[in-house]
Amino acid sequence: MSARIIDGKKIAAGIREEIRQRVLQLQEATGKVPGLAAVLIGDDPASATYVRTKTKACHEVGIASRQFTPPGDIEQADLQRLIRDLNGDPEIHGILVQLPLAKHLDERAVLETVDPRKDVDGFTFANIGRLVENQPQFVPCTPAGIIELLDREGIEIKGKHAVVVGRSEIVGKPVAFLLLHRHATVTICHSRTADLGSETRRADILVAAVGRPRLITGAMLKPGAVVIDVGINRVDGKLVGDVDFESAVRVASAITPVPGGVGPMTVAILLRNTLQAFERSLA
Numbered sequence: 146m147s148a149r150i151i152d153g154k155k156i157a158a159g160i161r162e163e164i165r166q167r168v169l170q171l172q173e174a175t176g177k178v179p180g181l182a183a184v185l186i187g188d189d190p191a192s193a194t195y196v197r198t199k200t201k202a203c204h205e206v207g208i209a210s211r212q213f214t215p216p217g218d219i220e221q222a223d224l225q226r227l228i229r230d231l232n233g234d235p236e237i238h239g240i241l242v243q244l245p246l247a248k249h250l251d252e253r254a255v256l257e258t259v260d261p262r263k264d265v266d267g268f269t270f271a272n273i274g275r276l277v278e279n280q281p282q283f284v285p286c287t288p289a290g291i292i293e294l295l296d297r298e299g300i301e302i303k304g305k306h307a308v309v310v311g312r313s314e315i316v317g318k319p320v321a322f323l324l325l326h327r328h329a330t331v332t333i334c335h336s337r338t339a340d341l342g343s344e345t346r347r348a349d350i351l352v353a354a355v356g357r358p359r360l361i362t363g364a365m366l367k368p369g370a371v372v373i374d375v376g377i378n379r380v381d382g383k384l385v386g387d388v389d390f391e392s393a394v395r396v397a398s399a400i401t402p403v404p405g406g407v408g409p410m411t412v413a414i415l416l417r418n419t420l421q422a423f424e425r426s427l428a
């Protein structure tokens with residue numbers, strides 16, 4: 146058996162086209178466009194690449210993006226002042242603060258400065274609480290993208306056993322809540338899980354968000370499982386996931402590749418969240 150490859154790039158392109166058309170429609174109706182502010186502190190090359198990808202994607206769908214690039218040694222109070230200014234700017238509907246922040250900055254305090262109505266990454270306590278209560282306002286982009294992939298591939302979630310490997314605030318925990326709200330039975334694994342393979346072999350849907358190259362092998366999967374590989378790891382100059390694709394593709398029924406699986410969905414959902422923030426501002 147060889148699994149169906151889930152083409153995240155193609156699905157994300159479809160979502161971007163839907164957004165582009167909606168932005169155009171709203172622009173004709175109101176004369177306004179959605180605006181996203183990206184705050185990139187310091188000169189970390191990986192963060193700069195992510196912000197570049199996001200601002201380019203904004204441009205392609207007609208979202209106005211503005212980049213703010215304060216120096217790496219910016220004081221906490223100055224950064225919070227910048228974010229408060231953006232909270233009050235009527236042309237900015239979404240604010241993203243690219244993580245990780247430099248060590249001298251208090252990440253939680255910075256994130257809490259973002260107005261939850263502009264928190265398109267879904268990282269504020271207010272939006273996390275709403276997600277947990279199943280009354281979401283903005284859901285973090287990667288977890289929301291995973292659910293969208295499953296839906297658009299016609300993969301049933303209800304009643305399935307979903308196993309999430311990883312319990313981070315930005316991927317593992319929120320995707321576990323989303324799967325739970327869609328009536329999956331959810332197991333969350335982490336670095337202290339005693340026997341990872343015996344947990345993953347029970348998964349109808351397996352989400353790997355670990356950051357360990359090729360940790361999940363085909364032998365750790367139930368035959369016919371749906372495998373969502375969130376991992377982005379650089380090995381010998383090549384991007385690989387948290388799943389050993391070669392062995393997993395022979396056991397799974399469907400699998401996302403790395404690159405070209407979850408990654409493009411993350412960006413598409415960021416655009417969609419920004420569009421939603423704009424639409425709410427018009428209401």
Ligand code: NDP
Nearest residue numbers: 287311312313316335336354355356375376377407408411
């Ligand atoms: P974190 O490092 O924040 O979390 C990793 C999680 O994996 C932790 O919960 C950790 O457990 C767990 N873990 C580590 N080692 C093991 C192990 N041997 N067995 C089981 N669990 C383990 O990572 P993120 O969630 O931020 O990211 C995960 C991966 O996804 C990374 O490769 C990242 O680059 C990628 N990523 C991809 C995105 C995309 O758009 N495609 C977006 C965001 C992330 P513990 O809590 O016990 O330490």
